[in-house]
Amino acid sequence: MHRTARLRGTAGHVWRTLLASAAALLVLTSGAATPATAAVQAPAAAQIPDGVTAGVAVFDRQTGTFTEQVNAGTQFRSASVVKLLLTLDFLWNRGPSYVIPAADRARLEPMLRSSDDDAANYYWSNYGGSAIINRMVRELSLTDTAPPPAGYEGYWGYTALSARDTVKIYRYILDTAPAPVREFVMGNLRQSTRCASDKFDQHFGIAGAFDRPWAVKQGWAGSSYPKGTCGPPDTAAATRATTGARTAAAPEGRAADAVNLTRPALHTTGTVGAGDRTIVAVLTLHPDGTSYGKAYTDIGRLTRSLNVPGGVRPTGKWYGTWSEHVNVRRDPSTANPPMTQLPAGVEVLVGCQKQGQTVSVPPYTNDWWAYLPQYGGYISNIYISSPDNRLPDVPDCAAS
Structure with missing residues (x-):
């Protein structure tokens, strides 16, 4: 490869x-190699690389309008983006103080910052699995989100999600959620680590296309992706399973599934700009066998092509x-x-x-x-x- x-x-x-x-x-x-100028925005037309299937939604909170929508309602397997819903479900009805026990804080913070899978496994197993997704669909009025398909109930990464539902999740967090919930979730997403818990470099997409301030929750899943090598080489961890769960080997998936479960996936979601001005959701599938570096590059080019109000593009x-x-x-x-x-x-x-x-x-x-x-x-x-x-x-x- x-x-x-x-x-x-x-x-x-x-x-x-x-x-x-x-x-x-x-x-x-x-x-792609043209130097970017912070004051100039890209055209309002997503440039999707050949062979990539993408769902894109960019929402400007200042004007209340979408600046980009491409296949915004198409369902993708969520990979680790579902960890936003796992967190919201845990925090639901914990008011008015929303005090988070130390043991849960020790799980939730690395799950949001470094995409820790062990924490996701814990909440999926202990809080109802697919019932978590059903609760969040009801509470957030999500239209394209669904639990993993029959036969894959144990795999949280197979939750179905769309770009427009991802925007809706962020809009809830930013505009409706109690302040302690908003501050906890967004505060951790602002501290996204370059190296994920499984040693994948997770600063692709939004994190590479724009200067801070930004906050991100990323997702990736693919059997063609190699072992993570982010961080000092001697600390590289074991290969991430294709669903994002480490508790069991992931099944091959079924060609007839409405949501593709096999093609390499790479997703970048979050906010860009001062005051979390713009919500960005880019969900992508890549051709079978695509390397991590190729997928990383393609989602970077796609994200850099988007019209993101308030986004400052890095010099170089x-x-x-x-x-x-x-x-x-x-x-x-x-x-x-x-x-x-x-x-x-x-x-x-x-x-x-x-x-x-x-x-x-x-x-x-x-x-x-x-x-x-x-x-x-x-x-x-x-x-x-x-x-x-x-x-x-x-x-x-x-x-x-």
């Missing part, structure tokens, strides 16, 4: 040339990368342990570049390093899909 970590000899040269040409073509055809240049297990480091050298690793082949935002330690991937060497502002660290330019050692359209980093 992924390119090998090293390219060798003449074959390596050919592949590097092809990769660079493909990257340049993507830049010319998609506009988007570039593709190649190789697996590319390390992000605090400075342009290999002297210190890596901070984290990139998803294989993912597109990254480059803020500036500087010379540092020479890196060798025979027959190539390169002493230029790219600074990734969204990671707060550097990768060697040798892993960026460009024919030049020094990226021609990226400024040098200011001297420190």
Whole structure:
């Protein structure tokens, strides 16, 4: 599924040339590598990558209108986005104080911030499973949300959900829920960790397309996704099951199911801008066998194309990368342990570049390093899909 970590000899040269040409073509055809200006909004037309099935809803709370709707009522399997409903169900009728016991706070906070599956398993098992979804459908007047299908009742990630129902959930949290509920949920979503509990990099979509302030709850599910590698490499955790639940191996799914249970899914949901101005819900399915890095890149491009009032787009240049297990480091050298690793082949935002330690991937060497502002660290330019050692359209980093 992924390119090998090293390219060798003449074959390596050919592949590097092809990769660079493909990257340049993507830049010319998609506009993905064009520097984004904070003051300029993208056109009000979602640009959905080839092969991707998407449900999109963007709601401007200031004007009370949708700026984007594409297949907004289409049902997708929720993956971890359902954790919003698990949290709301637990907090329901706990007023007026809404005091959360310490044991539950210790579960709910990592479930919202880091998408912890063990916590979701606990609430699903102890609070009624599908009955949770039925209660929330009734209380929030959801129209496209349904429990997992018959035969999959134990898999919370198979809950059906649409983009417009996701917007409705956020509108309840922001505009109707008691203040302690709103502050608890949104406060934790604002503290979303880059590395999820299962070591997947979860700062795709909204978190990559816009500068803070934002708050996100993400979802992902797919048997083609590799083991998580976010964070220091020696802490990588076991593979996430395809439903988002770790308690049992996930079934294969059925082709006749109304909601697709098998294609790789990647969802980004949350709010963007000061005062949580705009609610964004982007639910996506990708072709069978799609790598995590490819899905991550595609949902990023789609999210960046949206008209999101109040959203501030980060400054920099988007570039593709190649190789697996590319390390992000605090400075342009290999002297210190890596901070984290990139998803294989993912597109990254480059803020500036500087010379540092020479890196060798025979027959190539390169002493230029790219600074990734969204990671707060550097990768060697040798892993960026460009024919030049020094990226021609990226400024040098200011001297420190």
